[in-house]
Amino acid sequence: MSLLAGAAPAAPPRPGRAVRRLTAGSQDRTWVSALAFLLVAEVVYFSVTVSGFWGGGTGMLSLSEQFLDIGLIALGETLVILAGEIDLSAGAMSSLVGIVMAELWQQGLNIWVATALALLVGALGGALNGLLVTRFGIDSLLVTLATQFILSSVATALGGGSPPYGFPKSFVNLAGTGTIGPVPYQLIAFAVIATVTGLGVSRTRYGRGLVLTGYNRAAARYSGTNVRRTLLWSFIASGFLAGLSGVMVSGFYNAARDDIGDSLLLPAITVVVLGGVDIFGGRGRVLGVVVATFVLGLLTQGLLVAGDSSLTATMVTGIVLVMCLVLKIMLNRRSGASLRQLLARRFGPMTRPPPTRLGGETTS
Amino acid sequence: MSALPAPLDASPPALVGARARFASNALRHREVQLLLAILLVGGVSTALHPNFGSASNISFMLADSVTTMVLAVSQTVVILGRGIDLSVAPVLGIAAIGVGFPAQDHHLNILLALLFVLLIGAALGVGNGFLVAVVGIPPIITTLATLTIYGGLQFIFTSGQEVISIPTSYGNLGSADVVPGVPWLLVIGAAVVAGAYFMLTRTVPGRSIYAIGNNSDAAFRAGLPVRRVIFATYVISGTLAGLAGLIYLCHTGSADATSGTDSNLNLTSIAAALIGGTTLRGGRGNPVGGALGAVFLSVALTAMVFARIPPIWEPAGVGVLILLAVIAGGEGTHVRKMLQSAGGARR
Numbered sequence: 001m002s003l004l005a006g007a008a009p010a011a012p013p014r015p016g017r018a019v020r021r022l023t024a025g026s027q028d029r030t031w032v033s034a035l036a037f038l039l040v041a042e043v044v045y046f047s048v049t050v051s052g053f054w055g056g057g058t059g060m061l062s063l064s065e066q067f068l069d070i071g072l073i074a075l076g077e078t079l080v081i082l083a084g085e086i087d088l089s090a091g092a093m094s095s096l097v098g099i100v101m102a103e104l105w106q107q108g109l110n111i112w113v114a115t116a117l118a119l120l121v122g123a124l125g126g127a128l129n130g131l132l133v134t135r136f137g138i139d140s141l142l143v144t145l146a147t148q149f150i151l152s153s154v155a156t157a158l159g160g161g162s163p164p165y166g167f168p169k170s171f172v173n174l175a176g177t178g179t180i181g182p183v184p185y186q187l188i189a190f191a192v193i194a195t196v197t198g199l200g201v202s203r204t205r206y207g208r209g210l211v212l213t214g215y216n217r218a219a220a221r222y223s224g225t226n227v228r229r230t231l232l233w234s235f236i237a238s239g240f241l242a243g244l245s246g247v248m249v250s251g252f253y254n255a256a257r258d259d260i261g262d263s264l265l266l267p268a269i270t271v272v273v274l275g276g277v278d279i280f281g282g283r284g285r286v287l288g289v290v291v292a293t294f295v296l297g298l299l300t301q302g303l304l305v306a307g308d309s310s311l312t313a314t315m316v317t318g319i320v321l322v323m324c325l326v327l328k329i330m331l332n333r334r335s336g337a338s339l340r341q342l343l344a345r346r347f348g349p350m351t352r353p354p355p356t357r358l359g360g361e362t363t364s
Numbered sequence: 365m366s367a368l369p370a371p372l373d374a375s376p377p378a379l380v381g382a383r384a385r386f387a388s389n390a391l392r393h394r395e396v397q398l399l400l401a402i403l404l405v406g407g408v409s410t411a412l413h414p415n416f417g418s419a420s421n422i423s424f425m426l427a428d429s430v431t432t433m434v435l436a437v438s439q440t441v442v443i444l445g446r447g448i449d450l451s452v453a454p455v456l457g458i459a460a461i462g463v464g465f466p467a468q469d470h471h472l473n474i475l476l477a478l479l480f481v482l483l484i485g486a487a488l489g490v491g492n493g494f495l496v497a498v499v500g501i502p503p504i505i506t507t508l509a510t511l512t513i514y515g516g517l518q519f520i521f522t523s524g525q526e527v528i529s530i531p532t533s534y535g536n537l538g539s540a541d542v543v544p545g546v547p548w549l550l551v552i553g554a555a556v557v558a559g560a561y562f563m564l565t566r567t568v569p570g571r572s573i574y575a576i577g578n579n580s581d582a583a584f585r586a587g588l589p590v591r592r593v594i595f596a597t598y599v600i601s602g603t604l605a606g607l608a609g610l611i612y613l614c615h616t617g618s619a620d621a622t623s624g625t626d627s628n629l630n631l632t633s634i635a636a637a638l639i640g641g642t643t644l645r646g647g648r649g650n651p652v653g654g655a656l657g658a659v660f661l662s663v664a665l666t667a668m669v670f671a672r673i674p675p676i677w678e679p680a681g682v683g684v685l686i687l688l689a690v691i692a693g694g695e696g697t698h699v700r701k702m703l704q705s706a707g708g709a710r711r
Binding site: 086132136138139141142143145146147148149150152153154156157266269270273279280309311312314315316317318319321322325326329 | 495499500501502504505506508509510511512513515516517519520621631634635638644645674676677678679680681682683684686687690691
């Protein structure tokens with residue numbers, strides 16, 4: 001992705017990489033708190049203005065089923081983007097896995113076996129992307145642009161005129177619309193997967209290597225990270241999670257859909273970027289992506305419940321994205337201080353200067 | 365002839381060598397490769413289905429490729445400066461409905477329409493250019509966001525209506541041929557390509573796009589107005605996308621809330637530019653390649669239709685072509701190494 005660094009070299013002098021690096025961790029945390037604040041404001045706003053949004057707290061929970069598929073794709077995409085690559089094929093992969101699962105089931109396979117096999121297809125598809133990127137050295141944007149086209153064709157062809165529908169009740173319940181009390185199964189699954197992903201990125205050797213790979217590939221190589229394997233596994237994870245979202249979509253609609261996956265890709269990337277992950281890799285927190293999933297998801301759903309069209313809702317998400325990024329960049333530019341430092345300088349008492357110890361900084 | 369001295373006898377092999385070298389040098393150019401590929405696909409398809417080579421079909425394929433062709437040129441300009449423009453599709457759509465309604469209801473003069481689409485496109489391009497070059501948001505994110513914003517605007521502007529009939533002056537432009545097999549639209553497309561080619565290769569601003577795409581730091585230090593040039597690439601891209609909107613309107617005779625975005629024109633235009641030899645790393649490629657890439661896509665996809673391959677496989681065809689083009693261009697570092705070790709003696 002570094003090749004898309006296009007834009008223009010930022011004219012105002014910026015502190016050296018190492019210095020920015022030291023303040024990065026706290027900046028990222030501040031970004032997540034800002035997002036959380038936005039989320040709360042949004043929930044309050046919609047609860048007051050839109051009837052049926054709050055629903056005693058449970059209406060909102062069931063609304064989450066409408067956007068957790070985006071969140072799942074975003075989690076996988078986060079891993080790929082953190083490593084400095086991008087996966088444009090995740091949306092098509094979501095469709096394909098949903099269709100493969102449904103077709104296998106229609107061939108008489110047990111639905112859970114079919115799901116497992118279809119998820120394997122997702123992981124294998126991710127591996128194909130990863131191998132094309134790592135073994136052939138082709139840009140991930142190109143590879144996944146191509147595989148996106150191919151996968152969506154395969155999905156449509158497999159699905160045929162009318163893709164299978166009417167899955168067993170247990171499947172629809174667990175993968176789709178079922179709830180424990182007011183909490184949808186989907187939300188629980190998402191929470192578990194998000195936790196695993198977040199801890200995996202911030203607490204495991206693999207995760208540290210992943211972020212380092214995105215930050216500075218040469219440094220990653222010299223410090224003993226197997227860059228190729230790290231990239232390969234990030235694509236496999238992305239394919240798998242995209243597949244899982246496809247299974248969820250199938251369960252939710254109780255029908256395999258080959259037309260939904262493609263429309264999930266751009267919102268997912270939007271969520272990742274809004275979550276504070278650097279599109280060029282090497283910086284970002286999974287928690288930010290999770291919060292951003294809800295910020296964008298509830299925003300869209302709130303607008304839809306209020307009666308706006310889906311295109312208007314999408315437009316609003318675009319505007320929110322731009323405004324957040326403009327804000328972030330403006331704040332970052334001012335002498336490279338973090339949002340908290342700026343606010344402190346403006347409103348608070350004098351604070352200690354940022355710690356200047358070397359190493360041990362947190363990014364994710 | 366028998367009197368000719370012996371030394372001349374030595375020249376024919378040398379000449380053959382020079383010709384072979386010329387041929388192999390020419391073959392390294394993506395434009396030549398694409399022309400050959402177009403002729404090959406066209407020739408094989410004509411041999412199998414005589415109708416493929418008919419003037420009307422050729423005209424259809426060429427006219428069909430012009431929208432993508434113009435968009436490919438706008439992508440090329442942006443990608444050369446290391447950017448990318450995912451918002452060309454809704455810009456096209458807004459331009460198409462922006463003049464489509466006045467044309468349908470008030471018979472807007474087509475020259476005025478041309479002016480309007482260029483202005484609309486330029487204005488939307490300014491939005492992208494501002495966010496990328498002034499604010500400093502990475503191009504892929506900027507245009508991803510404006511893709512949704514412009515898409516929403518397009519929807520709002522239509523307010524549920526659609527353009528279903530256009531005046532004959534528009535329709536004629538969209539469907540008439542100069543001579544059988546050469547549609548008027550192609551003339552417009554060729555003019556755009558030629559203009560862009562001239563601008564990019566023969567003028568200072570054009571050359572600076574290449575310089576910035578190759579190494580923006582070096583370009584900045586050499587005193588090039590990096591931000592201004594990058595800004596300009598997005599305005600050019602938007603303007604051309606606006607023009608593509610008018611072409612789309614004339615060619616299809618309709619426009620609605622999802623024109624452009626529904627037919628995947630964003631990715632197809634990027635695909636055409638990449639197939640045409642433009643590299644995402646910037647600084648390499650030219651609009652002629654992108655235009656030929658668009659024609660090649662159109663010919664190849666029509667050939668698939670003639671070969672009775674269901675249209676759902678069209679995207680897969682595009683995907684395979686992208687991969688082939690990338691591998692043929694040796695863009696992958698490992699591919700290049702493999703080719704070099706396999707080619708052995710080749711320098």
